[in-house]
Amino acid sequence: MQSILRRRTATLFAVTAALAVVMCGCVPTGPEPSSTPSPSASSPPFASDEEVLAAARATYDGYLSTSDAIMSEGGAHSERLDEFVTQEVAIVEKEGFNALATQGQVLRGRSSIESMVLQSYSPNSDADVVAAYVCVDVGDVDVVDQDGSSVVDDMRSDQSTFQATFDFDATTATRLRVASNSVWSGEGVC
Amino acid sequence: MPSYVSPPDTPGLCPRALASTGKCPKVTTETHSDSVDVRATQPGTLGTPETREKGSRPDRQTSGNLGAAPGAGTSPTDEADQLWEWDPDAYVPTVLPDGTEYTGDPIPVTRGGWVPIEPTIYSVEPYVTVDDLANFRPTAGTLHMEPDGWTVVGLTTNFWIYVAANTHNGELLDSPASVRFTPVSYTFSYGDSSSRSGTDAGDTWSSQRLGEFDPAPTGHIFTESGTYNIAASVEYSAEYQFDGGPWRPVVGTVRIPTNTLSVVAARASTVLVDENCITAPDGPGC
Numbered sequence: 001m002q003s004i005l006r007r008r009t010a011t012l013f014a015v016t017a018a019l020a021v022v023m024c025g026c027v028p029t030g031p032e033p034s035s036t037p038s039p040s041a042s043s044p045p046f047a048s049d050e051e052v053l054a055a056a057r058a059t060y061d062g063y064l065s066t067s068d069a070i071m072s073e074g075g076a077h078s079e080r081l082d083e084f085v086t087q088e089v090a091i092v093e094k095e096g097f098n099a100l101a102t103q104g105q106v107l108r109g110r111s112s113i114e115s116m117v118l119q120s121y122s123p124n125s126d127a128d129v130v131a132a133y134v135c136v137d138v139g140d141v142d143v144v145d146q147d148g149s150s151v152v153d154d155m156r157s158d159q160s161t162f163q164a165t166f167d168f169d170a171t172t173a174t175r176l177r178v179a180s181n182s183v184w185s186g187e188g189v190c
Numbered sequence: 191m192p193s194y195v196s197p198p199d200t201p202g203l204c205p206r207a208l209a210s211t212g213k214c215p216k217v218t219t220e221t222h223s224d225s226v227d228v229r230a231t232q233p234g235t236l237g238t239p240e241t242r243e244k245g246s247r248p249d250r251q252t253s254g255n256l257g258a259a260p261g262a263g264t265s266p267t268d269e270a271d272q273l274w275e276w277d278p279d280a281y282v283p284t285v286l287p288d289g290t291e292y293t294g295d296p297i298p299v300t301r302g303g304w305v306p307i308e309p310t311i312y313s314v315e316p317y318v319t320v321d322d323l324a325n326f327r328p329t330a331g332t333l334h335m336e337p338d339g340w341t342v343v344g345l346t347t348n349f350w351i352y353v354a355a356n357t358h359n360g361e362l363l364d365s366p367a368s369v370r371f372t373p374v375s376y377t378f379s380y381g382d383s384s385s386r387s388g389t390d391a392g393d394t395w396s397s398q399r400l401g402e403f404d405p406a407p408t409g410h411i412f413t414e415s416g417t418y419n420i421a422a423s424v425e426y427s428a429e430y431q432f433d434g435g436p437w438r439p440v441v442g443t444v445r446i447p448t449n450t451l452s453v454v455a456a457r458a459s460t461v462l463v464d465e466n467c468i469t470a471p472d473g474p475g476c
Contacts, residue, residue: 067206089203096207099433107210136209143211156212162204182202183214 046123046175053118056130056166059084059174063181064111064136067093071143072108075101085178086167100143105151109140114159117189128179130166135159135190159190318362318430320442325360328371329353331424333378333448336394336402340454346409347455350392351376351448353424362430371426374443380410381418381453391424412455420451 046052062084070078075097082090100107114135121130139158143151163184166176204214331353341347357370376392379385392408400406412418428440 064206068210071207071210092203093205093207096205100207111206111210138210138212141210151211153212160209160214162209163202180202181204183204 046121049118049121052121052130053116053132055174055176056118056132056164057113057116059166059172059176059178060116060132060134060164061113062174063178064113067097068107068110068141070097071100072106074106083172084174089178089180104146105143108142108144109138111141112137115189119163126168128165129168130176132164132166133184133186133189134162134164134181136162161186161189318438318440320428320440320444322362323369323428323440323444325362326358326369326371326428328358328424328426328428328444328446329356330446331373331376331391331422331448333420333422333451334394335420335451335453339452340456341412342403342458343412343415343455344458345403346405346411347453348392348395348406348409349378349380349420349422349451350394350408351378351422351424353391353448362432365432367433368431369440370429370431370437371444372428373424374427375425376408377423377425377445378408378410379421380412381420382412382414382416384410386410412453415456416454418453418455420453421447422450423447 046055063081066081066084070076070080075094078094078097081093085093114137116135117133119131119133123129137159138156141152145151161184162181164178164182165180167179168175169177208214331351334350334352335341336348353373355370355372357368359366359368361367362369373391375387375389377385377387386408388408390407392406395402395404395406398406423445425443425445427443429437430440431437
């Protein structure tokens, strides 16, 4: 009991008193606990779910904003996307950018993350380390052709939910890359 | 069950170019006891059913979505579409009431926990048959003969069809597509109750380095004098292509008739008597 309080002072400070009352008698006292087990050599250095979600969000945000920028510039400099996604995703995304540009279509506005929820975090692999649900808002986004007419589908909703997975890559700024991003039909995210 | 369409060999992905315009493919699934019906409202691309291993023992489970104390025997709060199974060997960290992980000593070993099941992923492509090709008609072949319009009883009359593969654009399953028709067989009907079907369209005698009236694979010998109406048709296989995607086969074939020809067959002596090689230098035997 006392040892727990010493190790976790920073995080448990606010509830220390309450915990002491609750835990008294419920936890056997004993010798000093062993130190927090260190992660295995191959596991990514995310110390908490909050840190994972923050990294995933930063990666996904870069993916959205860079895709929008590329499509607003007629597909120019699509290599800007490379740092946020896996190679497989980059290939498919760039085909999409080219298709838009070939038809003379340009994106206006910006997509944004309305909310993001962590689904799972599996630190013992580099592929699909993180899975998350993302609510993406495209209410401000329009795609127009050379006449200035919108080519957005009549049925497009302002918000859609996606399930995204991320691979670990120590060389990128966020240490994650978007590995998949599929439409998700469940509720509760947007 | 799965609810998306993915390109082959790439992860499930609705590209931003499609998502921005609201054109992500939509798939609905209807699950039965041992099968699932998957319907796509937009064409996808071909893949093979892919089974992933069930989730192995996780090192950590995210807090907040599980909804129950681990090992309590109750299932986690279901995320819609996320399936879970009980793994009696899974190690689940003990979570304190405030949501933090208990790491005191001794660490209670909790065995058994809920692990997420990875879905079986199916990629979908439309199943296209010739019945779906109402908006597409192949270019018909043209029927030819030599001699032209007349022949000699007992000798071979040569017939052939000129036709090539042809491609047409139109709407297939409510989307713009190209359909390519390729001839696969040819049928000749000689008007005397005989006919021939095969994979040879035939050609002129000279193209086959044959002489006039020489036997030819698509030729026919009339045994009675008279006037005969010759008909023919071409059977085509088809392939379809959406938006510059890969060519995919259409199930079934289409048969399209050619023009018809009329031929007068007469006995050799009759023909020779009517003409000679000065007035009809192209006549038989000249």
